Structure formats: structure tokens, C-alpha cells
Amino acid sequence: MKNKEYFKDKTVLVLGLAVSGYNAALLLDRLGAEVIVNDFKDLNDNKEAQNLKNKGIEVISGGHPLDILDRPLDFIVKNPGIPYSNPLVKQALHKKIKIITEVELAYLISESPIIAITGTNGKTTTTMMIETLLNENRSKGRAYAVGNIGTPASLVAQESSEIDDLVMEVSSFQLMGVEKFHPSIAVITNIYSAHLDYHKTRDEYVNAKMTITENQTDSDCIVFNRDQEELTDLVTSTSEAMLVPFSRKKELKSGAYIKDEMIVFNGEDVMPTEKVLIPGEHNLENALAAVAVAKLKGMDNRDIQSAFEHFNGVKHRMQLVDTVSGRRFYNDSKATNSLATIHALEGFTDPVILVAGGLDRKESLDDLIPLLKEHVKAIVTFGETKQQMAEVARKADIETIIVADTVPEATRQAFETSENGDVILLSPACASWDQYGNFEERGNDFIQTVTEIDQSVKGGLST
Structure with a gap:
């Protein structure tokens, strides 16, 4: 680690405790800082909070009392x-207390290039693509x-070295709390209005x-979407x-682009888009964007192609789960x-059976109609919006409309109505909170059901 004495x-x-706060507190304690943790929620029964207390770290929970700022704080993570x-944050800014986020902390100690x-959009998928590419046939580090x-940057930065790379997804929220943060390669996938x-x-x-x-x-690089003029x-x-x-969309003099169904970098064919x-x-x-980073890091085209050949997406984000009897899930x-x-x-160009539905936010879903008309041969709906989604499908003249209650039921119904070559796509267009704690739980339920369908098909074939 660098800058050990700084803290x-x-x-x-x-x-704020959470995962990043917990790991930041442990790191700062390890580096000899006097650490105070504050969270709005009551942490009396929280295991992580208890572990911090056992290490002698003060934990204040159940609110954000402003008198914390009466202490001589050097900075806030x-x-x-x-x-x-937030009132406490506003008061801290008024007092000119430095406020950083955990990614700044990670940068300050990291020996690894960032x-x-x-x-x-696309941050997570691009991050995972880059990690996959840079680890393909790698001889030193990772x-x-x-x-x-999801993985706190400061946790990994404590142990990684100069032969490793930290491929760091950073949100606008995190970037508002940086001062010295300095990536050797920065990537901006796109910018729209959000948050x-x-x-x-x-x-x-x-x-x-x-x-x-x-x-x-000028010794660093920034990879950016040339198709966005802004x-x-x-x-x-x-x-x-x-x-x-x-x-x-266009051929470039330098950088990464598509020409004749090939991904090209600086005029050199890297691999087919397929x-x-x-x-x-x-x-x-x-x-x-990922290919551009890989080429900047000196990767061979064969290794780049090999990495993409086994990259099936990020879990819950257009993740190819399995192919069962010619149907891709x-x-x-x-x-x-x-x-x-x-x-x-x-x-998709192949026929799609869409599995959709979820929390009813009392919002119109009619903007789906043109895409349903163009791509969807059948729809299976579930959750609070199952009837609303079915009505949208009727407006789109979808002939096969099945109303189910749950994701497992909807997934099985989709398989039963499908044919060889079809795509069965869980893309709910709705939040998950009517039936699940988060979208990950919903996706895992879908994955488990696909596994059960596959086992059932294989079992039927073997008898």
C-alpha cells in the first residue's frame, strides 16, 4: 500500500456503514486513524457494527447527530x-471539512494502475468485459x-500490487467525492440525463x-463514445x-470502430462483431470501449477474441443463462x-418470448408497443402489472398472451409455448419489489427455474 502514513x-x-463504509473503517483503523462510524439506521443488532466496536471503533447509529462535527475531524469518508x-453533510461543508468517497481512499493507497x-448506461457490463479481457492468458498479476x-475498491487496493489492474466502476455519486483520483485509463460509455x-x-x-x-x-488515456456529440x-x-x-456508427481515423462487421482498432482488424x-x-x-482498453494495455487480438468467446454477460444484465432444446434463455x-x-x-433478430411484469408504479407501459410488434411472438406476464402488461401486448397485436402469477410459473409457460430457435427473455420492464427484495432475487429465481427446466428435459430424454 502507498501513503500508509497519510492516515x-x-x-x-x-x-454510512454499508459494505464500502465497513471496509473503509477497517482500513483506516489498520492505518492508525481514529475512526468514528455513523449510520442513520439503528445498528445495535448489526454484525459488522459489532465487529467494529470490538476493534475499539466508535459506532454512532440511529440518526446523524450534528454534534459529531464538533470533534476535530480531519476528513469524512x-x-x-x-x-x-443531508443536514450533517451540509454542515460539514460549511465547516470546510474535507469529504471524500471510498474510491478516493482506494486511489490514495493503491499501488495498482486504475x-x-x-x-x-453500460458501466457494469463494460467493467466486466475489461476485467475478462485483461485476465485472458495473463502471465503476471490479474x-x-x-x-x-459491488466489491469495495479499498478492500482490493490493500492487497493488489503494481503488476495488477484495478478495473473500477465509478458512479457520479462517487466521483463527487474525489480530489486526487487519477486513473491511467478513463472510460466514459455515454452521458444521458439521470439521477x-x-x-x-x-x-x-x-x-x-x-x-x-x-x-x-497527457500520459494517460480517455476512452469515450464518439457517437455522442455532447x-x-x-x-x-x-x-x-x-x-x-x-x-x-462511423469509421474513425483512430480508436475503435466497426467496419464490415469487424471491430477495428487504429485501422487494424481485431475480431468479428459476431x-x-x-x-x-x-x-x-x-x-x-473494452477492446480499446485492451489494445491500450497491449493485448493480442487472439486473446481478445478468445475472451469474448466465453463472455456471456453480467448476471441479471442480458445474461445468457442456458440453451435448452434450442431455446436461448x-x-x-x-x-x-x-x-x-x-x-x-x-x-434480437430471432423470435422472442418475453417474460415481463412486476411492481405497479402506476406508469404507462405503452412505449413498449412498437418493440413488441417488431420483436415479440408471445408474452407471458406476471406480478402486479400482469394485466396491464397483457393489455399492452393486446394493443401490439401479440397473438399469444399468457398471464401467470410468478416468475417460475411464467418461465415454464414461456418454455412450453416456445419452439426451437426462440429466445426466452426475462426483461420485466418493472421493479421487483412486489414479489422480491431486489432484481437480483428475481433473476436468481429465473436462473433456478431454467436449471430445473433443463434437468427435466434431460431427464425426459434419458428415460
């Missing part, structure tokens, strides 16, 4: 989900996917995203790093709104 004898408030409008990925993807409930204005959101390149120099203008006007564009197994034009964009449980389902449907 010694500092007084640090870790605001804030959970990115806590908004800057490849940082941000964007409105690449670790960390950050907003305006947190950021209040689009300008604040965009500025947070662009912080990813703020400390880069993003191109932002990058070219603000970044000092070497510009590495990617484009799905080697990208997860469907969707947006995933071709993610692949272009895709888990896109992360599609919690109609726009995400539209993007999913756009990725």
Missing part, C-alpha cells in the same frame, strides 16, 4: 448514496473488477461524470489525456423500466 493519527468520520443535501469506467460494481433527484441539475450530474478525467495528464465536445475541451474514441455474444447495439458499444432482470426492456428487445 496515521487522523480523526476520520465514516458516514461519505457513503455515495448519502446526498449532499482503469476507471463511468457513464449513464485484473480486479471493483467499485460501484436528477440526487444532483438536482443536469449540469451537476455531467460535471460529476467529467471529474473522472480531471487529474489526468460527450465528444466535453472530452475534447476539458481533458488533457490522449483521446481514444470509439464509434458504432464474437460479442450478448445481444444489443448498446453492447457492441460496450465491447468497443436470457436473464435481464435488471431491466426495471420500459426503456431498458426496449434496449433488450432491440438486440
